[in-house]
Amino acid sequence: MNSKKLFFGLTSLLIILVVGILFGARQAVVLLQSRSQELASLKANSQATTAKQAQLTKDKKDLRDYADLNIIAQTVVPQDKDQAQAVREIVDLARQNGIGKLSSITFAASTLGGQTPSTQRGLTQVTPVKGMTGVFTLPITVTQAPTDAVPYGNFMAFLSALEKNRRTAQVASITIQPNAKNLNQVAFTLVINEYVKP
Numbered sequence: 001m002n003s004k005k006l007f008f009g010l011t012s013l014l015i016i017l018v019v020g021i022l023f024g025a026r027q028a029v030v031l032l033q034s035r036s037q038e039l040a041s042l043k044a045n046s047q048a049t050t051a052k053q054a055q056l057t058k059d060k061k062d063l064r065d066y067a068d069l070n071i072i073a074q075t076v077v078p079q080d081k082d083q084a085q086a087v088r089e090i091v092d093l094a095r096q097n098g099i100g101k102l103s104s105i106t107f108a109a110s111t112l113g114g115q116t117p118s119t120q121r122g123l124t125q126v127t128p129v130k131g132m133t134g135v136f137t138l139p140i141t142v143t144q145a146p147t148d149a150v151p152y153g154n155f156m157a158f159l160s161a162l163e164k165n166r167r168t169a170q171v172a173s174i175t176i177q178p179n180a181k182n183l184n185q186v187a188f189t190l191v192i193n194e195y196v197k198p
Contacts, residue, residue, distance in 0.1 A: 083107055083138075086194055090142060093161040098154035103145040107138065126196065137193040139172065146177060149185035162192060170195070 087105050094102050108125040126136035144150060155176075163171055170193040179185035 086138075086140060089165060090140070090162070090192075093165060094158055097157040097161055099144070099150050099158055101148060102142060103148050104141075104143045106141045106143075129195070135195060135197045137170075137195055140192045140194055142188075142190040142192060144186075144188050146179065146187040149179045149182075149187045152184050152186050155186050155188060159190070162190070 090105055091102060126138045129135040129137055171190055172193050173191040175189040177187040
């Protein structure tokens with residue numbers, strides 16, 4: 001083999017080797033970039049998972065810490081519109097405050113079974129409270145006829161007891177009619193809003 005052939009053979013081998021090294025380096029860079037992106041994605045997912053775990057731990061702690069508050073909130077606003085219970089409470093409050101007998105306790109007319117659509121969840125007789133999702137008011141009219149007039153002080157005590165009661169916490173309107181023969185005796189009509197959160 002002569003020196004010219006050897007030179008060309010070695011030069012060709014050197015060129016092939018340089019091209020191979022360049023190709024290998026290029027492939028290594030591409031592989032490193034893809035691995036780097038994969039690592040960054042895994043790191044971001046790991047941080048997101050860690051943040052979610054921390055939030056979950058905090059939420060569990062809050063649920064434990066505020067469980068009593070949730071129970072209190074559920075007892076403050078009745079979960080049903082039990083009219084019989086409301087009547088019992090109103091009658092008991094009246095008796096406790098010296099009003100032996102109320103003339104009448106009435107509720108708004110029911111549309112249950114009628115053509116008029118009721119509010120959500122099939123509730124009738126109630127009105128949604130603005131700004132309080134899921135809370136409704138049920139108006140109750142309490143009447144004491146002039147023939148059954150009661151002392152004004154007893155009426156005021158009854159009114160105060162109604163406003164402190166969790167079921168009848170808001171007196172929406174009051175109409176008082178003094179007795180012509182005894183101004184200390186009054187007849188009245190109250191419209192009370194019962195709050196419910198079914």
